[in-house]
Amino acid sequence: MSSMLGWLPVITMIALVLNGFRLRGQLGWLPVLDDEEPGPHGRFQFVLAKGAELPERTMAAAEDWARRQGLAVLDLIPRGLGVTRALDLARAGLGKDFLANRLASAGGAGHALLVAPRVAEREELIADPDTVTTAGLTTRLKRLACTATDFAVAPGLGALTESPAQRAGRLRAERGLFRAVLPPLVCYAALLTSVVAQPILGLGALALFSLQPYLVFASSPVRPADLHRQVALRLVLDPANWARTLAALWRTRTRGDRVAELRAAYAAELAQGTDRFFESRRPDCPWCGSAALSPHVRCADLVLNKPGRFTLERCAGCGHVFQNPRLNLAGLDFYYRDCYDGEGARTAETAFSAGPAVYRRRAEMVAPFTTPKTWLDVGGGHGHFANLAREVWPETAFDGLDLGAGIEEAARRGWVDRGYRGQFPELAAELAGRYDVLSMFHYLEHTREPFEELDAAAKVLSAGGFLLIEVPNPASGYGRLLRTYWMPWFPPQHQHMIPRDNLVRALTERGFAVVAQDRGRADQSMDLTMALALGLNRLARNPNQPWRPVPATWWRRARYRTIMLAGAPLLVLSWLTDKLAHQVIKRGNGGNAYRVLAQRAG
Ligand SMILES: [Zn+2]
Known part of the structure; x- marks a missing residue:
């Protein structure tokens, strides 16, 4: 520990210089x-x-x-x-x-x-x-x-x-309170500890902190009028600034009222219990009809931490894994609410924006076979795939279909040319024969009746059109190893986890021929990181979530943040492990997802 403290001023100084160069690059x-x-x-x-x-x-x-x-x-x-x-x-x-x-x-x-x-x-x-x-x-x-x-x-x-209140409002909107306040807190903690542990080096770190704006703005296109004053007095002005901003944040906190309202609504619903969200258990496999079913994973909602227990059963006849008993429509409505919209909209937007390389690869998969004129992305969410796929296919008309309001926003943004909101099988007649390519990325596992979705796909595609499907791979080794904590089981949203052979057979029966597959290559390399994140999330229990039975006190918030922060170094380690494992997995046949490209008979 003492050697850590000995190094702290040096580490702090290196971090200040590196961050200075980073910020300089952002503006330069x-x-x-x-x-x-x-x-x-x-x-x-x-x-x-x-x-x-x-x-x-x-x-x-x-x-x-x-x-x-x-x-x-x-x-x-x-x-x-x-x-x-x-x-x-x-x-x-x-x-x-x-x-x-x-x-x-x-x-x-x-x-x-x-x-x-x-x-x-x-x-x-x-x-x-x-x-x-x-x-x-x-x-x-x-x-x-x-x-x-x-x-x-x-x-x-x-x-x-900018007044402190304006700054507070802006930071809250841009990054959220926690992410805005954490970096300066860490910085000041490091500086103070440095000064106490190693006065001489610590003073050096303080000096570097003061001078950092020169590093950022020297001969930069942005030339702050108050640069010299800020450098001379940074040790006083910057903490004072943050103190005023935090005070303003505290005065203008509004979230509480909105969450309190939602909390009352959730409490009223939960008072009736969660049993009413389920249909009765079915005795046979929805894929092949076999009665040889056994419980595969029993789990809770680890992502949102909404109450309820869920069972995924596995069919010994065909390997299909499915939610049994499954949620009814009221249950789906309850468990999806505030996940991709409402309280969860911001998280969803961040998550959807994270994978441009994946979106590109998906779009490129059809390239050896066709140049699509029209493409429908079913389960298109907020239109992120369609938006990015235009880089690969600038001439293609991209439409999107989804149950959620996100697809209407995607149309407004112009990320999809047309947005259809509703159930795909119900809209299929209207769209019959219209599309050269139809894609379903992590969609089929969310649906109640995958066969109806595939029938609809066959109807909506033109003769010789292509269907591109990506789903989680229930045969992944991580699924057995991590059990409940394997993210792709994603209870209670995932209704059907379809083995690859089963999907290929179902496509063949509908007149499709499989022309390409991505197996290891479709792997999303996040199994351990997500398992750990789900575990921490379970342990910490975000008190701001309106379905928590008790109001969020400062103590519960502090407890939540502390647990998540304490887990951060482990998350970094598991992220690195995932990246390394991915180098092996992507060359093999057993990733956590797979893609199938199939052509409809002409
Ligand atoms: Zn079966």
């Missing part, structure tokens, strides 16, 4: 508008935060830049933006690849935005927004113009000062 690429020779303007709309002033020549320069770069949205950053706000901006997600990355998300500078009319008409733009709303608008507009949104430094734009 920014173009600076040249407003010396004003041209014409008037084709774009400008959104100005309350109090912000944008000279005509800067507007003209912004329009000129947007036209030449083919941009539809341009967030204008004041050149003299203060150190605190500029550092927050550097941490908020902008970066060199922001423009090209369709799924990137970043908060804006909160001063002024150029918006093309075609984008402006799809978003409600309020007059005179405050700086917090303006910063959030950049995040929303990026989704509407995901390959045409960028940042630039505007020398003519004056910097606004």
